[in-house]
Amino acid sequence: MHGCSPFPLLLFGCIISKLWSYEVKYATKGVDHLFELNGIPNALPIKKGEKLNPKEYITTGPSAFVEIYHHDITVRLGKNAIAEWVDARHWKIHEGSSLFCLEEKDSIKVSSSKGSSVITGPCTFIAEATSNGGYKMICLSGRPYVQSGQKKSKIPAGRLVLVLGETNALGNAYDIDLMLLLKSSLLINAFEDPPPTMKKIGLAVYSQQMRMGGKYDALIGDATTDKNLQMWVLGKKGKDKQSDK
């Protein structure tokens, strides 16, 4: 490096950093990003229009939501979430729920405290952390490939697949009512604008409605272990039952 100015490398690094930075499109109060400054942890509120850099944690409070985007990738975090932006194509969801929109053909790695998978779009999906250290991946549009460990599957819109925590593999998959999910999802409804892939999601809802055979009187809950998935059986008012599957 003798006789070679470090400036071009710094400039290159800065440009790369900006190229991969996410911009905050929407943020309520209670959204912070955590970072280390001189070895000391710091927390600063996130504001609309702000640029975020890799290696940062983003946290949301009890009624806080945030949407950030980078080119064709949009990420939304729901309340009480802790997410870590590991690098340009890798997000780690420690707690809570998040929505990912991949508008073009692209891959993104989503991991939780124990599980991880690589999702190749274009697609829209929700990742919801579960108690077993894995997460639920719910595909809302597209037909992405999901790879976890050695297992690779093509997941159609309307399907929920468990990314297991203990074995880092794909678990059981369930078709779920997309219309009900959309109507009740704050990751869809709690923001100023619909997600950028809303038209594709609408088409997936239509396609599922055309294929609908019937609905089970149950709701899927948390995956407490790799072998236990909570299932809430819908009954009469005040008589809902919980079961483990």
Place this chain on the structure above:
Amino acid sequence: MKKILTFTSLLASAALLSAQNKIDQTTIDRTTTTPPQSLSSGTGPNAGVSASDSGAQRPVFLNTNLLTAFAGFDGTITYRSNPLTLPGDMKQAKTGIWQNSFSGGASLSPIDTDVAVVTPFLGGGWTMSDYLNDNLSTLNDYASSAYALLMIQHESGWGFRGGVSYANVRNNDTDSEDYSEFYPNIGAMTTYSLNADTLAIIDFSWGYHLSKSDSLLGGNTQSLNNWDAAFSYSLRHTYGDFVITPNYRLGYKRFTEAGTINDGRKDVMHTLSIRADYPIADNLKLSANTSYSRRNSSGGAGTDYKNFDAGATISLNVNF
């Protein structure tokens, strides 16, 4: 006495229809019954259902068969003020009409593309009409229909359709064919939410009626051939368990057969209607319907007329 007057009036007016009591088949809307055609957003701040961040995850099972069949029955009682579409007074030969309809069909498995979902449909139906006014009992008929339809739901929210339908009307008394037609047609429909409870529906259609009718009307069995185009605007409002749907429809017809009594005829039809649906059970629905229609006709044997309908329908629809 009233009956005699009505009958006299009927006879006098009927003279305007070439001395023949006939239903004007071109006034009948032969809409095919198919499942929902267009997208609604299903979102919004008031979208209902207690919310979580991800949303409620209810397991479902999907049809994996190549064909999904559906069938239905409608029983309808209607008051019609001007069943013969006679010019002048809106109340002429008023009658009740009892109709029983059976319909059935199947959709092939939807084909998903990047920007659209394509679904082919095949279907048919049979309707028996019974006029409760004794003077019109000779008009009792039964109609059969069939259709093949391709529906394309685009991601823009527009649903497009194209297909061909066939209809055949036979008189009960004489068991003779009064009317038949092939109707190649295309259409487009879109919906948008006005608020959490109200959906607006816009529909355009265009087609050609290739008809065969009684030769007494001018000596040409194809005198009712016509192009038609229609626009309709509906508001589908949910009020508790009721679904209330006001609708306005504007239709235009241009008759095409030169040298017949309908040479140069053009009809403009306005229809204002409102329907209320109430679900009695999962597959059973009770509906009340009322409509006012008015036709302005120019050229040929077309006549201006006004009509008022009010009725109730019980519908049973099942999917297999």
